[in-house]
Amino acid sequence: MPLSGLDIFKLLPKTNCGDCGVPTCMAFAMKLAQKKAELSECPHASEEAKETLGAASEPPIRLVRIGGAHALEIGNETVMFRHEKTFFHQTGIALQLRTSENKEQLLSKIKEIENYKVERVGEELKTDLFFISHNSEEKDVFLKILQLVKENSTKGIILDCPDKEVLKAGLDWLRDEQPAIFMQEEATDKDIELAKNHNASLVLTAHSFDELARQSEKAKEAGVNDLILNLASKDAGLQLQNNTIMRRSALKKNFKPFGYPLFAFIQAKNEFDFLAKASLFLCKYDSIIVLPQFDEAMLYTLFTLRQNIYTDPQKPIQVDPKVYPIGEPTPESPIFVTTNFSLTYFIVSGEIENSGISAHLVVCDTEGQSVLTAWAAEKFVGEKIAKFIKDIKLEQQVKTRKLIIPGFVSQISGDLEENLPGWEVIVACQEASDIPSFVKNVKLT
Amino acid sequence: MNFEIPKETNPGKIVEVTIGATAKQGGTRSHTITIGGSTALPFHFFEGEHPHQPVIAMEVFDKVPAKYPASLMDYYRDVIDKPADMAKKCVEEYGAELISVRLEGTHPEKGNKSAEEAAEIVKQVLESVSIPIIITGHSHFEKINEVMKKVCEVTEGENCLINYVETDNYKTIAAACIAYNHTLVAQTPIDVNLAKQLNILLTDMNFPAEKIVVDPLTGTLGYGLEYTYSIMERILNDGLGGDKMLAFPMLINPGYESSKVKEARVSREDYPEWGDQELRGAYWEIATSVSLLAAGAELLIMYHPKAVEVVKKNISEMFDLKNGD
Amino acid sequence: MNKKYKVKFFPFESTVSVSSGTSILDAAKKANLPLKATCGAKGTCGDCVIRVLSGTYQSKHSAALSEELIRQGYALACQTEVNDNLTIQLPQFQELSIKIVSGSEFFEEHKNNISGIYEINPVVKSISLRVPPPTLEDSYSDLKRLEREFRKKLSTEDLNCEYSVLRKLAHVVREEKGEITIVVFRSGQSWTIIDVKEAKAAKNIYGLACDIGTTTVVLYLVELTSGKILSTASSYNQQLKCGEDIISRINYAQKPDRLQELHNLIVMTVNNLIDKATRSAKISTADIYSASVSGNTTMIHLFLNLEPRYIREEPYVPTFNQVPIILSRDLGLKMNYEGRIYCGPAVGSYVGSDITAGLLCTPLVRDSKKISLFIDAGTNGELVVGNSDWLMTCACSAGPAFEGSGTKCGMPATEGAIEQLIIENNGELEYKVINGSKPKGLCGSGLVDLLAELFIHGYIDRHGKFNVEKAKDRLVEDETGIGFLIEKGNNSYWGKDLIITEKDISNLIRTKGAVFSACSLLLKNAGLTFDKIDAFYIAGGFGQHLNIENSIRIGLLPDLERNKFHYIGNSSLLGAYLILLSDKNREMVNEISKKMTYIELNTEPSYMNEYTGALFLPHTEMELFPSVKQILNS
Structure with missing residues (x-):
């Protein structure tokens, strides 16, 4: 049970000495409650406090890393619903490589996957893992692919290899890479030993809760702590239920055997069906999704969904502050100004587009705050907007000398004009949805 | 350690809302559609009741939408300007379970069609298909009040789903729904409190609870979904938790919203890393629909035939689990 | 050629020069005064009513003004042209006579249930001494002899003397056979002589307790030896013409010279009140030796002529929290030349000395068991929850609706x-x-x-x-x-x-919503719920009587046992008065401020959700207001 600030305060010295760097014990207690500070920062904490807070801070779901230098981190989740706090470690997206694939094309495929990246609202989105399946007779192909991946990629690797000899050879190859081993069948003591000796995490597969719990306990007893759980389910509906039940058991019942990230292998009839199921499991608790083939549209869709689900619902998403073209603007096109809160940007750009005109949209840096909030926090005011417009040298990019600002901040227009000699400010409507009609009725340039 | 499934039972139940009316009930529909009634989170068959499957509506227009993605146009080119025909096609070829008639063309700045014209189009659609219908309006208060009053009147008894009223403009349309026996969508912008407030205002004017569907205002994937998703989860959790003013089935618009965004419109040549345009359009609508189904959506107004097909199939598959057990 | 005339507006004392034929409304706009006409200057709304104090004028007839008012010199600014030099009063902003609870009455009644100490032991004292004239035998300097006599009355090592005192000392001690009155200022163990007078001069010394609000400014003139409040004065804050809320004032101050302007306006406001209070009490401003001032952080910044912009900008850090003692002459306040001014400590950008001082008037800091909540619903709403162990505080932008503006x-x-x-x-x-x-x-x-x-x-x-x-x-x-x-x-x-x-x-709903949601959020931060709160102290400019029942019905206050609520009026002023009376309260208020943990609602993600929930009558969650639900059902 998480402790409240007041609960923690009662354990602190109550001297308001400030040695922890925060002015009062209460403020420090609140930071502890929000996990924004460590108890060790208080030099005067009692043993009782250390004990009580220590027990409360152990994560109910273990953080597991896959990969070397740029390891993917999954798990360590604390809530069932993102609105309760946030989801912390986003689902890893893996691309499957099979030993049965055309060898000649493998290298270019690996490179293509490795190089694929796409930017969205200031974030660079990439795949995280290779899921390498040994599904042919040729033993050395598996090692060959491993070698290619290791040479050409920094992504983490999951090994899916029923041949234990080949698996061991592969693991020897990946000594410092913290790979994961995907078990198609129940993990034997030998498998667990192998994982332990190679510092690999283990994806346990089972067909019932009891069986999975038993394997999980066994692995833990043997000293393998980095586990990922795969409860193989016959269909998507069951998988969804199982994922929910396991997450709930870990978080609410403190059922330790399920205190690990979850994995599901998606079986689909075609790419549309795959996407539907992948979307469902991305929302509902899967920490790894394996894509059977490289498809940019699919990746871009899943990346976007992942970004949406794993953003902190309490922190706004920001877009890059810059000038965005809407339609095909010319130097004579009108210029709209707004803030860099993603939703504000999307709505405003969408409505300008809907109005059918081309325009420049100047998006100022307001640290992701919406128009009114940013204005109140002094981030969307004449002086700052003027500075931004000068910094980006807008004057050299356009011929228009009129700026259209949101109606909610009409009061900054004087200031803005004062700070931007030669420019005129037009105050637009308050709501973005009125932009199309505003555009029709007002001379914009 | 023996594992015991941790079940959670909820004190609340989502209101069951029926759309459409058969001849017996005073309408002309071949059947009605009911949503709501669940006592647990979506697809949690192991711990509650889910008497009705989420349903999929498709949308037709009183005027060709100004920005209709080319990839969609390929499916509808022959019927896009004939709402009655398009409705028929949606039902017969693509499996629509309801038809939404979007009356955007009545907006004073988007065609300013008269209330009578709108009513005529609605009547044609009612004649061409036998399934229940949704009538979707816009936010020009004065005009939409006039249009909806008329449409409610001419469709009396059909129990259409009148889409939508909002906090600043609900009294006229809600009164028309009461007078002519229709069901109503209460739309509020991505906020649990605002959703609840409008439901309270409606029930305070004696609007029957079993005739309210909530639209928390969909953002599509990448454009506000992160907000909508959690608002829907919160509404549903509160509703199941016993808050009667939040226990209404929810409607979303993945088709309309997805068709507006850049991802549905730009080519692979311009955005190579976004991948195939054809696939992308459908993908976007699928990911939006499925994630919001997981968050609690029960009525989806969709556009892309491929997306409709796969989402509908996945809903049925999930419900097989319920029926199988 | 258009002739120019001067128009002077009271109470702002702004003068503009305009061409003949200009409407008074336009003249007021030129003077940057907040005079509005919602009808668009058609003469129908009656909002821009003014009163002409001097000068000749002619108004177009308007039905919006009664004959009687016209006879009294009232006119509509939009319907009256300037054709003479005019002096004009804006009745919307004329001097106020706000009904204020008398400090002495309040504390007589509540002295056993407040955190502060109700005693008369001010930092400034007047002491009568006889300083024998110098003789050849007793050739100590004037000051030494004075010190010797002083130490007979009060033993202290550390005694200083102001230069201005030295300048008149020789003269005074030689008059009246050395019968003198000195005025001393104590700071800790150290004393400073700040005035010396002949014994026959008035012995009484006075102090001021002043609350500088964003909208209104209120002041007590206090006789320091008895603690008696001689008179009370109140007026609008003349800075109002530069913006109605704190944020607008801070914005306004960001232009060159404007900080000085705001500073001058508030000093003028206070000086006007001092004039009014001293006139009515028939005393001289030179006999006012100390002042205790409280106000929100921004108002105190402006009062002290300090740059306020950093209050508004992340990370929201003001220039000071604790203010040193300031000399009246440095601010130009109408007091004795050596007058001492004390401004209470602030806790954060938006929780100022109005709150720390206000807490003295509640038992919040006395008790370690009970938890109380203090709410000051001014233009900015501030809240404090806690007890003698801990205090948490936050501020919200409530708006001036309950103070009668907006x-x-x-x-x-x-x-x-x-x-x-x-x-x-x-x-x-x-x-x-x-x-x-x-x-x-x-x-x-x-x-x-x-x-x-x-x-x-x-x-x-x-x-x-x-x-x-x-x-x-x-x-x-x-x-x-x-x-x-x-x-x-x-x-x-x-x-x-x-x-x-x-x-x-x-x-109004937004204002009550802001206050209520800030309350629930503050409690959530502390891990508390409303039912854990033993007492609520409500302060603010509502007037003399706030109906608790109705405050609950609209959802301004939570629905709890009515006897938990206590309306205490202008606690900022009452607190300033307590500090003026006893130095112990000054120490206590400093202790209080150090104990307070400030929560920044601006960065609190769930604030918006709490707020939209509270934008309903009484609240979106009717279950929070069972007694209101019962009334509505019956």
């Missing part, structure tokens, strides 16, 4: 304000006006009553919109829209209908 029918709790109101079952309104005149408007407490009555009787829905069917007989329309008629023009002071519009109502 709504068309609102006004401060001064003469002519409706302070109590009920709606009878037959739809008739009964109300009580401060000083019993015809009503000019409603003060905070009246607005709370009105909102509650409109809601409980079903004239408005829970969203604050009129139920047209129910309210139709009292709905009237003017140029600002449809409003509910409170009083007809022929019975109101300004001769026009007194109405409340939907816009006013939603303004």
Whole structure:
């Protein structure tokens, strides 16, 4: 049970000495409650406090890393619903490589996957893992692919290899890479030993809760702590239920055997069906999704969904502050100004587009705050907007000398004009949805 | 350690809302559609009741939408300007379970069609298909009040789903729904409190609870979904938790919203890393629909035939689990 | 050639020069004064009413002004042209006579239940001494002899003397056989002689307790040896013309010279009040030796001429929290040349000395078991929760609605304000006006009553919109829209209908919503719920009486046992008064400020959710207000 600030305060010295760097014990207690500070920062904490807070801070779901230098981190989740706090470690997206694939094309495929990246609202989105399946007779192909991946990629690797000899050879190859081993069948003591000796995490597969719990306990007893759980389910509906039940058991019942990230292998009839199921499991608790083939549209869709689900619902998403073209603007096109809160940007750009005109949209840096909030926090005011417009040298990019600002901040227009000699400010409507009609009725340039 | 499934039972139940009316009930529909009634989170068959499957509506227009993605146009080119025909096609070829008639063309700045014209189009659609219908309006208060009053009147008894009223403009349309026996969508912008407030205002004017569907205002994937998703989860959790003013089935618009965004419109040549345009359009609508189904959506107004097909199939598959057990 | 005339506006004392034929409304605009005409200068709304104090003028006739008012020199600014030098009073901003609880009465009643100490032991004292004239035998200097006599009365090592005292010392000790009165200022163990007078001069010394609010400024003139409040004065803060809320003032101050302007305006406001108070008490400003000032952080910054912009910018850090003692002459305040000014400590950008001082008037810091909540619902709302172990505080931008600004029918709790109101079952309104005149408007407490009555009787829905069917007989329309008629023009002071519009109502709902949601959020941060709170202390400019029942009905206050609530009025002023009376309170208020943990709501993600929940009557969650639910159901 998480402790409240007041609960923690009662354990602190109550001297308001400030040695922890925060002015009062209460403020420090609140930071502890929000996990924004460590108890060790208080030099005067009692043993009782250390004990009580220590027990409360152990994560109910273990953080597991896959990969070397740029390891993917999954798990360590604390809530069932993102609105309760946030989801912390986003689902890893893996691309499957099979030993049965055309060898000649493998290298270019690996490179293509490795190089694929796409930017969205200031974030660079990439795949995280290779899921390498040994599904042919040729033993050395598996090692060959491993070698290619290791040479050409920094992504983490999951090994899916029923041949234990080949698996061991592969693991020897990946000594410092913290790979994961995907078990198609129940993990034997030998498998667990192998994982332990190679510092690999283990994806346990089972067909019932009891069986999975038993394997999980066994692995833990043997000293393998980095586990990922795969409860193989016959269909998507069951998988969804199982994922929910396991997450709930870990978080609410403190059922330790399920205190690990979850994995599901998606079986689909075609790419549309795959996407539907992948979307469902991305929302509902899967920490790894394996894509059977490289498809940019699919990746871009899943990346976007992942970004949406794993953003902190309490922190706004920001877009890059810059000038965005809407339609095909010319130097004579009108210029709209707004803030860099993603939703504000999307709505405003969408409505300008809907109005059918081309325009420049100047998006100022307001640290992701919406128009009114940013204005109140002094981030969307004449002086700052003027500075931004000068910094980006807008004057050299356009011929228009009129700026259209949101109606909610009409009061900054004087200031803005004062700070931007030669420019005129037009105050637009308050709501973005009125932009199309505003555009029709007002001379914009 | 023996594992015991941790079940959670909820004190609340989502209101069951029926759309459409058969001849017996005073309408002309071949059947009605009911949503709501669940006592647990979506697809949690192991711990509650889910008497009705989420349903999929498709949308037709009183005027060709100004920005209709080319990839969609390929499916509808022959019927896009004939709402009655398009409705028929949606039902017969693509499996629509309801038809939404979007009356955007009545907006004073988007065609300013008269209330009578709108009513005529609605009547044609009612004649061409036998399934229940949704009538979707816009936010020009004065005009939409006039249009909806008329449409409610001419469709009396059909129990259409009148889409939508909002906090600043609900009294006229809600009164028309009461007078002519229709069901109503209460739309509020991505906020649990605002959703609840409008439901309270409606029930305070004696609007029957079993005739309210909530639209928390969909953002599509990448454009506000992160907000909508959690608002829907919160509404549903509160509703199941016993808050009667939040226990209404929810409607979303993945088709309309997805068709507006850049991802549905730009080519692979311009955005190579976004991948195939054809696939992308459908993908976007699928990911939006499925994630919001997981968050609690029960009525989806969709556009892309491929997306409709796969989402509908996945809903049925999930419900097989319920029926199988 | 157009002739130019000078127009001077009171109480702002702004003068502009305009061409003949300019309307007074335009002249006021040129002077940057907040005079508005909602009708667009058509002469129909009556908002821009002014009073001409001197100069000749001619107004176009307007139905918006009664004959009687016209006879008294009132006119509509938009309908009157400047053709002479004019002196004009803006009655909307004329001197206030706010009804204030008397400090001494309050503390006599509550002295056993407050955190501060009610005792008379001020830092400035006057002491009578006899300093024998120098002789050849006793050839110590004048100052040494004075010190010797002083130490006979009060033993201290550390005694200093101001230069200005030295300059007149020789003369004074040689008059009247060395019978003198000195005025000393104590700081810790150290004493400083700040004045010396002949014994025959007036012995009484005086102090000021002053609350500088964003909207209004209030002051007590106090006789320091007895603690008696000799007079009270109040007025609008003259900075009002530079913006109604804190944020606008800070913005305004960011132009060159404007900080100085704001500083001058507040000093002028306080000086005017000092003049008024000293005149009425018939004393000299030179006998005022100390002042205790409280106000929100921004107001104190401006009062001290300090750059306020960093209050508004992340990470929201003000220039000071603890202020050193300041000399009156450094600020130009009308006090003794050596007058000492103390401003209480602030806790953060938006929790200032008005709150730390206010806490002295509550038992919050006395008790380690009970947890209390203190709410100051001013233009900025501030809240404190806690006990003697810990205190948490936050601020919210509530808006000035309960202080009578920001709504068309609102006004401060001064003469002519409706302070109590009920709606009878037959739809008739009964109300009580401060000083019993015809009503000019409603003060905070009246607005709370009105909102509650409109809601409980079903004239408005829970969203604050009129139920047209129910309210139709009292709905009237003017140029600002449809409003509910409170009083007809022929019975109101300004001769026009007194109405409340939907816009006013939603303004009030926003204000109460901001206060309530800040309360719930503060408690959530502390891990508490309302039922864990043992007592609520409510302060603010509502007026003398705040109806707790109605405050709960509109959702301003939580629905708890009524005896937990205590309305304490202007606690900022009362706290400043306590500090003036005893130095121990100054120490205590510093301790309090160090104990307080400031929560920044601006960065609190769930604030918006709490806030939208509270934008409903009484709240979106009716379950939080069971007693209101019961009334509505019955």
